[in-house]
Amino acid sequence: IIENVSPQEAFSLIQDNRNNSDFVIIDVRTPEEVADGHIENAINIDFYSETFRGELNQLDKDKTYLIYCRSGRRSGSTLDIMEELNFREVHNVSGGIIEWKTEGLPTVK
Helix, strand or coil, X not given: CEEEEXXXXXXXXXXHCCCCCCEEEEECCCHHHHHCCECCCCEECCCCCCCHHHHHHCCCCCCEEEEEXXXXXXXXXXXXXXHHCXXXXXXXXXXXXXXXXXXXXXXXX
């Protein structure tokens, strides 16, 4: 499953997987952007980092991932990379954190 999901669908996925250690949220924005507010429990892997692809490749490809960025462009590219790297299940938040916040969904600093 490699797909785009709405912020509401993403929020439901997070709720459904609250105690699932095989569910990982990845924020691919820069550390500065992440400091402004992010989805709770998200780990940051900077899309612009020289080691980005290598860091992704080290992740467990059998886990379930929810990825997002600011507007959906970087995470959309990340979705393609993760598909190339043979990840099993990745969900990309359409519209990124901008759309997430527009829909009134929670963020933490």
